[in-house]
Amino acid sequence: MAEFALHCFPQSGNAYKVALFLSLAGADWAPIVVDYFGGETRTSKWRETVNEMGEVPVLEHQGQKLSQSGIILDYLSEHFGVFGRKTPEKKREIWRWVLFDNHKFTSYFATHRWLRSFAVPLGHPEVLAFLRNRADGALAIVEKHLTGRSFLVGEGPTIADVSLLGYLYFPVAETGYDLSASHPQIYAWTRRAAALPGWRPPYQLLTGLPTERLAQG
Amino acid sequence: MAEFALHCFPQSGNAYKVALFLSLAGADWAPIVVDYFGGETRTSKWRETVNEMGEVPVLEHQGQKLSQSGIILDYLSEHFGVFGRKTPEKKREIWRWVLFDNHKFTSYFATHRWLRSFAVPLGHPEVLAFLRNRADGALAIVEKHLTGRSFLVGEGPTIADVSLLGYLYFPVAETGYDLSASHPQIYAWTRRAAALPGWRPPYQLLTGLPTERLAQG
Numbered sequence: 001m002a003e004f005a006l007h008c009f010p011q012s013g014n015a016y017k018v019a020l021f022l023s024l025a026g027a028d029w030a031p032i033v034v035d036y037f038g039g040e041t042r043t044s045k046w047r048e049t050v051n052e053m054g055e056v057p058v059l060e061h062q063g064q065k066l067s068q069s070g071i072i073l074d075y076l077s078e079h080f081g082v083f084g085r086k087t088p089e090k091k092r093e094i095w096r097w098v099l100f101d102n103h104k105f106t107s108y109f110a111t112h113r114w115l116r117s118f119a120v121p122l123g124h125p126e127v128l129a130f131l132r133n134r135a136d137g138a139l140a141i142v143e144k145h146l147t148g149r150s151f152l153v154g155e156g157p158t159i160a161d162v163s164l165l166g167y168l169y170f171p172v173a174e175t176g177y178d179l180s181a182s183h184p185q186i187y188a189w190t191r192r193a194a195a196l197p198g199w200r201p202p203y204q205l206l207t208g209l210p211t212e213r214l215a216q217g
Numbered sequence: 218m219a220e221f222a223l224h225c226f227p228q229s230g231n232a233y234k235v236a237l238f239l240s241l242a243g244a245d246w247a248p249i250v251v252d253y254f255g256g257e258t259r260t261s262k263w264r265e266t267v268n269e270m271g272e273v274p275v276l277e278h279q280g281q282k283l284s285q286s287g288i289i290l291d292y293l294s295e296h297f298g299v300f301g302r303k304t305p306e307k308k309r310e311i312w313r314w315v316l317f318d319n320h321k322f323t324s325y326f327a328t329h330r331w332l333r334s335f336a337v338p339l340g341h342p343e344v345l346a347f348l349r350n351r352a353d354g355a356l357a358i359v360e361k362h363l364t365g366r367s368f369l370v371g372e373g374p375t376i377a378d379v380s381l382l383g384y385l386y387f388p389v390a391e392t393g394y395d396l397s398a399s400h401p402q403i404y405a406w407t408r409r410a411a412a413l414p415g416w417r418p419p420y421q422l423l424t425g426l427p428t429e430r431l432a433q434g
Contacts, residue, residue: 053317053358064306068316071309089281092288099285100270102316107324111351126341134328141270 004029007050007058009036010206011118013110015057017069017166018076019205021159024198025080031206032060069166070098073159083159093153097160100138108134109175110167117174132176139183146185150192157193165193169201221246224267224275226253227423228335230327232274234286234383235293236422238376241415242297248423249277286383287315290376300376310370314377317355325351326392327384334391349393356400363402367409374410382410386418 004022008015008031022029034040034056041047041054051058051067059066059075066072074095077084085091112131115123123131142164145152152160168190172178179187193199221239225232225248239246251257251273258264258271268275268284276283276292283289291312294301302308329348332340340348359381362369369377385407389395396404410416 052362053321055321066309066313068313068320070316070320071312074312075309092283092292095288095291096283096285099287099316099319102320103285103287103324104270104272107320124343124347126343127347130341130344130347145269 002028002030003061005032005060006030007032007034007060008056008206009034010203011170012036012056012206013113013167013170013202014055014069014106016169016202016206017163018057018059018072019202020166020199021073021076021083021162023200023205024157024162024196025076025082026198027076027080033206070095070102070163073098073163077159083157083162085154085158090154094158094160097152098163100141101160101164105135105138105142105164106167108132108138109177113167113170113175116176135177139177139179139186143183143185146189151189157196161189161193165190169194219245219247220278222249222277223247224249224251224277225273225423226251227420229253229273229423230330230384230387230419231272231286231323233386233419233423234380235274235276235289236419237383237416238290238293238300238379240417240422241374241379241413242293242299243415244293244297250423287312287319287380290315290380294376300374300379302371302375307371311375311377314369315380317358318377318381322352322355322359322381323384325349325355326394330384330387330392333393352394356394356396356403360400360402363406368406374413378406378410382407386411 004027006015006018006022006029008019010033019029019031021027034046036056041051041056047054050065053067055067057067057069057072059072066075073083085094108131112123112128112135115131116128142152151157152164167175168177168179168186179190221244223232223235223239223246225236227250236246236248238244251263253273258268258273264271267282270284272284274284274286274289276289283292290300302311325348329340329345329352332348333345359369368374369381384392385394385396385403396407
């Protein structure tokens with residue numbers, strides 16, 4: 001049995017954030033794929049036994065069940081001693097971007113993707129336009145912040161990058177965002193992170209099949 | 218000059234979360250009211266000198282400028298030694314609810330309030346319905362969690378409560394939510410927190426006028 005078990009499904013970018021960290025850190029982990037589209041996360045049983053918030057990711061480790069990708073990433077960063085920063089000031093700066101991601105970016109960008117690509121029925125055009133406008137505002141702030149920087153906080157990647165990058169690796173056909181054309185700084189940042197050892201795209205990490213790394217181990 | 222300066226405006230529930238903590242903790246603080254409706258937070262000057270994310274709250278303390286209410290609350294909780302928890306497990310549980318607030322509750326509830334009460338023009342009915350539906354989903358999870366509990370994490374209030382409660386103290390006419398009728402557990406929780414020493418409603422704390430506590434000091 002793997003050291004870390006991750007409740008997830010392939011289309012979840014929030015689950016991918018955690019899977020991406022585990023892959024980058026070379027962790028011994030395995031996905032537990034939930035039948036999201038079949039309603040499993042909405043059942044009383046799942047909510048009582050896995051997560052009352054009805055969401056993936058949920059990470060199981062040493063008898064604990066952790067949810068909300070932001071605190072899972074913080075936990076993993078402490079556990080592995082990677083993708084963090086040492087000073088209180090820098091740690092707060094990481095949290096600031098993780099919160100920005102949750103509050104101002106993922107909440108709109110991910111929902112926009114969902115309503116344009118997966119929801120039944122698909123989202124109303126006014127709702128899609130509203131969400132896209134909000135996501136655009138957040139992307140503009142990140143684009144500006146990355147000018148002259150390689151990663152969000154100091155030198156080298158942190159969990160702030162992992163968090164904000166998560167949804168940017170899904171196919172353009174799903175997200176409706178071709179960042180290579182519209183956001184050169186963000187696009188270059190996605191390429192820098194994708195060059196890190198252990199990086200894999202979402203649908204390779206969250207298929208439920210053993211990962212290449214697990215197979216090697 | 219007060220020890221803490223809080224960049225805010227009266228209608229900002231995220232600023233109120235921080236102001237409420239400061240008031241509950243009996244801190245020496247003063248508001249710096251920004252002209253949000255006049256576009257001050259959208260100017261290059263404000264973004265370069267106060268917050269590149271273009272948002273309040275921003276807390277100034279000991280030469281630092283902190284933004285994102287979640288990490289500001291964590292910072293203040295550590296600084297004052299109140300509204301936190303001691304064990305790593307409980308600290309993570311607090312973060313889980315702060316992230317849930319940012320990701321799944323405030324991002325929709327606050328935006329719904331904004332688009333129905335303050336935006337020019339007001340939000341499209343389809344967008345309002347979408348946001349309300351999302352906020353309802355988050356409220357249902359909190360309502361269930363509070364059954365048999367006085368506060369979100371363990372005994373007594375934490376910053377998780379301060380964060381999630383912030384937007385619930387604005388007038389029903391603004392939010393469109395009369396929780397006393399629809400969510401008895403949440404409503405009782407808002408009353409319990411409002412009975413804490415130092416509690417004040419948003420438009421008393423964020424007027425830009427000296428607070429009662431400052432006047433006493």
